[in-house]
Amino acid sequence: MGTTDTLARADLRVLVCEKIADAGVAHLSGLFSVDLGLDWSKEELADRIADYDAIVVRSATKVTADLIARADRLKVVGRAGTGVDNVDVPAATRRGIVVCNAAGSNALSAAEHAIALMLSQARNIPQAHSSLVQGRWERSKFGGIEVTGKTLGVVGFGRIGQMVAERAKGLGMNVIAYDPLVAEGRYRELGVDKAETPADLYAVSDFITLHLASTPETRNFVSTEAFAAMKKGARLINAARGDVVDTDALVAALESGHLGGAGIDVFPTEPTTESPLFGLPGVVVTPHLGASTEEAQDRAGVVVAEQVAAALTGGVVTSAVNIPALGPEALAVLGPFLPLARQLGQLVTVLAGGVAPLEISYEGDLATLDTRILTSAVLAGVLHGRIDEAVNVVNAASLAAERGIEWSEITIPRARDYTNRLSLRAGDVSLSGTTVGTTSRPRLVSAFGQDIDIELAPHIGLFRYLDIPGQIGRVGTILGLANVNIASMAVSRSRAEGGAVMAVTVDSPVPEETVREIANVDGFAQVWFAALDVE
Structure with missing residues (x-):
């Protein structure tokens, strides 16, 4: 407040x-x-x-x-x-x-609506009501199932997902959740099993409830492949965003009998008064009522x-969605590093494969200032596009703490090689960056402990591989055949270990099959591509 x-x-x-x-x-x-x-x-x-x-x-x-x-x-x-x-x-x-x-x-209302959809769907309440008021007594037609003892899979374990889990536990359900940005301890606190992948969750869940933000990465997140991984007879609940589910794939899964039903509150385009979901047996729909209490x-x-x-x-505004004001002296130093901090936060999360205790280091003049806004920008990058709430430098720290994400800060008054340097470490992943030029362009200057120099861009790839002849050419050939244009490239070699790090920026997203093709090149140990929010 x-x-x-x-x-x-x-x-x-x-x-x-x-x-x-x-x-x-x-x-x-x-x-x-x-x-x-x-x-x-x-x-x-x-x-x-x-x-x-x-x-x-x-x-x-x-x-x-x-x-x-x-x-x-x-x-x-x-x-x-x-x-x-x-x-x-x-x-x-x-x-x-x-x-x-x-x-x-509206978090509590949205959580309760997800539970209401699940129970209505399990007991066919809307269909039974409609039948009865139309003068038909059809008890045998609308038999349902109990939820007690069943397993609820929660995809997206932020504030709303956690509220849903708590209420499902009160109904006697077993709960498993998937969210790579929620720390192990938070799962344990709530008595919820952690799924390492969505497929692990789908395989054991009788009900699956979605609590994902709508981002390029989550659109059609629940696809034909996802439905195929679900238990036969599983039921889907979506009170999050309409475009996280492939509607055609959902209809096909329902019509084939693979899914037992669905409860849907949101649609890809709203308002919606016509949908192939309307009238399907076992489907309960509502017109985006999650927050309507x-x-x-x-x-x-x-x-x-x-x-x-x-x-x-002059009070504290805890839900501001734009960057709060900085004093002119601090702004001159910290302001140019805000985009870099956010982008490194996004990149370290992709490379680390989820959340890990995060160490944030500030070197140079940065170390002499109050860097909390930069830490918040890093955390906003870590959470960007991966939670069911809008995240910014004002609320990032509280949202990260809510998810059990741990971070620490180190200040080093003298920077190595650069006037100012920002470094992140998560597990065995380490990255450093700085800004250059009159426009303070964000640059990656170190990755995995090896010096590298490349400007951060919306589409960037990082590879760890064995330093043998021809590797750069192989990457270029594969990307070229996929019609992906390389904008810039940087390579760093470790002569002592024979390993190398390569960074590339490209003009467009890289197809998954192309990523796999690069990963299958002899000598390539790790391959990542990330989409950064470069403003």
């Missing part, structure tokens, strides 16, 4: 554009001058926005770059919900405007009101 231990500021004006909880409006009204613009047109909002220091919206109001440009006094945009898709965050950030949301306000909506209104108040009164 934000803190607002300051006197009321009637000179500050807040505009509430959409209906939020009365308690939220009351909280703001006790501190500031509040206007309700619930029925304002887009044109009226544009004409009057310059009069306000803060604006509170839900999903209907679009806070565009044009609107922000007109908002001369605006200091904060509050979104009474968990997303900020209707806010131009980069435009707000450029103007120094804090954008905050009501992160986590009175409590969640009230909670979102109160939380965002507290966050807006904190932003206006």
Whole structure:
């Protein structure tokens, strides 16, 4: 929660554009001058926005770059919900405007809805209700199964997944979960078995519930191959994001009888009023109701009101989604390293194959400053695209701690070879980076303890291999035949051990079969390709 231990500021004006909880409006009204613009047109909002220091919206109001440009006094945009898709965050950030949301306000409602879908699906409750109100008494047709003693597989073990697991344990279910970014200790605390791979989870689960974020990596995560790995008769629950499931593959698995049923709350395109899932036996569907409870909506209104108040009164804004302000001196040193920190966090997670205790080292001038924002950027990279919540430098540390991720920080006042250097170590994976040039371009300068020099790019590959003639040519040939263009390459050799590290940046994603082909080249020990969030 934000803190607002300051006197009321009637000179500050807040505009509430959409209906939020009365308690939220009351909280703001006790501190500031509040206007309700619930029925304002887009044109009226544009004409009057310059009069306000803060604006509170839900999903209907679009806070565009044009609107922000007109908002001369605006200091904060509050979104009474968990997303900020209707806010131009980069435009707000450029103007120094804090954008905050009501992160986590709907987690409990979403978890309960997943459980409700599972129970409704197991007992055919919607179908039985529809039949009975249509005048048919069909007891034998709608027999179901018990969930007690069954195994629930949770794919995505963040806040919502953990809430679902706790409630399933209360129903007497066995629970197994897959999430490479949750530490072993968290599984043990909750009495949940850890699956090393999704296939391991699919093989033993009677019910599978999804709690994944929608990212390029998770789209169609549950595919034909995934359904084939599931137990015959398993049932799928999806109250996360519609595009994490291949709908055609799901329909095929249901129609073939391989799946016993499904409970679906989300769809690839919404609103959806037609789907091949509608009417299939054993399928329960709802129109994205996961967050649609009175409590969640009230909670979102109160939380965002507290966050807006904190932003206006100098308090701590715990759910800001853009980078908080830095002092000019610290910004000059730390600011250029924020993209590098996030990208190294993403890369070390790919190379380490999941989460491991993380050691973060700061060398040079970095070591003399408060580097917590860089640590948060590293953790945001570690979590990026892998959890069911939006992650940024403000909330990354708390989300990582929630998942049991451990990290430590080391400061070294004198940097080796570079004025400033940021290094990460996770298990036997180590990476170092710095920034160069007037535009502070992020560069990888060490990998696995060997010096290397390459600019980080959206698509990057790293290989460990035996240093024998022809290896570079083999990689180039394989990528060329796959129509993947190499943008840059760097190689580092260890003469003592005969091993080498190669880094390549490419212009496009590398197909999985191409990755496997490189990994099968004689002498190649490890091959990784990563997609980095390079802004």
